[in-house]
Amino acid sequence: MVPSEIPRESLTTSASLPEGNTSANGTEANSSNVDKSNGQTQTKEANGANGANGTKEAAMVAEVAEVAKNEKLSGAEMKKRAKAEKAARRAQEKQAPPPAALVVKKIDGGEEAAKKGSTTAGPTTPGVKTQHKRTGSTNTTHHRPMVSRPAQSQAAPPAAQPKKESKRVALFGHLYGQPRRTTIAGAGKDVHPAVLALGLQMSNYVICGSSARCVATLLVFKRVIESYITPPQNSLPRHLASHLSPQIDYLVSCRPLSVSMGNAIRWLKVEISDVDPDTPEQSAKHDLCDAIDNFIRERITVANQVIALSAAEKVQDGDVILTFAKSSIVQQTLVEAHRRRTKFRVIVIDSRPLFEGKHLARALADLGLEVQYSLIHAIGHAVKDATKVFLGAHAMMSNGRLYSRVGTAIVAMMAKEADLPVIVCCESVKFTDKVALDSIVTNEVAPPDELTIAGENTTSLSKWGDTPNLQLLNLMYDVTPPEYINMVVTEYGSQPPSSVPVVHRLSTNS
Structure with a gap:
């Protein structure tokens, strides 16, 4: 039995009507069957594809109507053809590899897979339009899929800049401040x-x-x-x-x-x-x-005049006075002893980088004194001829230690080993109630470039800043223990190092 033909007008009308509304004359039943079939298929597809909406059903109705218009198929044939196309499309989707750019989003506690830029189409039939897949999101314009970029993770990181080596000595790091x-x-x-x-x-x-x-x-x-x-x-x-x-x-x-x-x-x-x-x-x-x-x-x-008069009395004929660097009060003491016509000579020990002893040696030589000048590396030989040691002071600490120009401690130690009396000349204004145990906690760090020899000839330290693992330390002072000091001459008289706190209280009226 040949199925009855479907009027062209009915199919056209059903294609243009909204979903669920079809024309009469038998087309309503067929369209209803198609709608039900499409609805069932869409429901299954929505369960598998996470929420496809009803717009797909309208597209299926339009597609079936178009096929019926061109080929004049019956309702049963259109239903079979639609099922076959869906089955073929699903089989092709299962066999196709997953897309490269896939982003998983959590929406209302669930996960949604969003595919970017590609659509999978089933076998095409002449005269049938290609159907596009849509995600289940109701507002797709505001949820753009984020594309992962595996190439960036594989890219090599930029080369790290070499860290500039610190030229500060770590042990004295607390002494470094702002550059002078x-x-x-x-x-x-x-x-x-x-x-x-x-x-x-x-x-x-x-x-x-x-x-x-x-x-x-x-x-x-x-x-x-x-x-x-x-x-x-x-x-x-x-x-x-x-x-x-x-x-x-x-x-x-x-x-x-x-x-x-x-x-x-x-x-x-x-x-x-x-x-x-x-x-x-x-x-x-x-x-x-x-x-x-x-x-x-x-x-x-x-105070300097009183100290010079008192200390000059301790210089006797034939003495060899050893002193270190340049102290104004020691210079006054030696000048006062020379004014008294005491016969003695002086050994001036000096050190880099300030070479303060040069000024003292020149000033004493201009007065007619016999002066021997040498650097601190010759201290072992110089103490053999000396009879007394006169030292200046930057400060006298409360525990009796002498805080003076760096190198003073080694001179006092060598004098103690040679059994020479060490006499310190210091005004009470230089006394302090602070305590110093070493020259590490409290000191002054001078610019290290002062240690390099300035001149036309290139030296080994001319570019020390570019030499790896090389650090220069230029300390200004050191601390001499009271065991190496025999006497401290002040304007209050000659005192042992242990009397420094008493003299400090007298000078400050505290």
Whole structure:
């Protein structure tokens, strides 16, 4: 029995109607069957493909209608053809390899596989449109699949830059600070011009000794006070101390403060705080300047004279005095002994990089003294001829240890081995209540380039910064144990090293 033909108008109408609405004349039943079949197929496909929506059913209806239009098939034949196409399409999808770019997303607790850019099509039939697969997302425009890039993980990482070798000695790492200032660039606007000049002089060792730096600092602060004007709504005792702070900070950036400088600055701040706020400004400034002059005269100038007179008495005829580097108070002692017409000669031991002993040897030779000059590596030979050792001091610590120019400790040790008396000349302004056990915890690190020999000829250390595993350490001071010291001569008399705390309390009235 030949199936009845389906009118062209019915098929066309059913293709254009929305889903679930078909025309009459038998087409409604066929379309309903197709819709039901498509619905069942779509349900199965949705379960397998994670939520395909109803738009696919409309596409199937349109496809079947188009096939019926061209080939005039019956409803049963169209249903069979649709099932065959679906089966072939599923078989092809199972056999096809998975796409390269696959992203798994979690949506409402589930995982969704999104394929990018490729669609799998079944066997094509003449006159049948290709059907595109869609994901189950209701809003596909806002969920773009993220494509994995395996090529990036396989790419070689960029070559790491070689780490610059540190030229700081780790054991003394706590002593390194900001590089020493050698110019006035970056100085604050509140820094006095006299302070700027003094900082550069100390940084370049034009003013080097502890006593010389202390006197120069007090004289500069005297000029700062003279040019100081108290701002409105302020008082001199309160504002002047804060005005001195940038001056002190600049000096510290050029070179760390010595112990005598620290003691002098603390004394000056106490004097400023003791000024009566009701005192006129000019009178208060005049009193402070007079106090600075008295401090320099009593604590340094007169103290040096007293120490020189006392220590010169210990120089006798025929003595060979050994000294290290250059100390202003030791120089005054030797000059005073020579003025007394005592017959003696001097051995000056010196060391790099400052060679301070050259200035002492030249000054003594100009006075007519017999002077022998040698570097510290010859100390073992020099102590054989010496009879006494005179040493200067940067500071005397509370535990009786001598804090002085680096190399002093080896000189004192060699003198002790040779049974020579070691006499230290030191003003009380250099005494401190601090304790030093070694030269590691407290010290000053100078620029290491000072150790390289400057000259036209190229030396082995000219490019030491580029030499691997090479570090230079330029320490300024060392610590001498009290066992190597026989006497400390101060303006209060000759004392053993154990009496340093007592002298310090007497000098500070504490």
